[in-house]
Amino acid sequence: MSFILNNCLGIGIIFGLIFFVSIVVEKRISSLLVSLITLLFGLFLTFYAANKMNGFEAIDVYVKGLIFVGEALILVVVTSIFIVLQERKKKAL
DSSP, X not given: OHHHHHTHHXXXXXXXXXXXXXXXXXXHHHXXXXXXHHHHHHHHHHHHHHHHOOHHHHHHHHHXXXXXXXXXXXXXXXXXXXXXXXXXXHHXX
């Protein structure tokens, strides 16, 4: 668990890169899946900090979890815009 806590911001960057690669490849399901996994990871960090930790370490992990939740919500919005634009392009043809 300490590996995840020490490297969670790097994990978030990897999730973001996988998300943008899936958008470039035009895979809607994979981009939605990555954004939902990011949301679940952020919620996991938030609940883990609330239940298992004390002091300033808990605040640090709690803030990181909230950052992940915010990132995931942004990714969900970008995914929905991406899907709408793809469907509009299909209807135009």
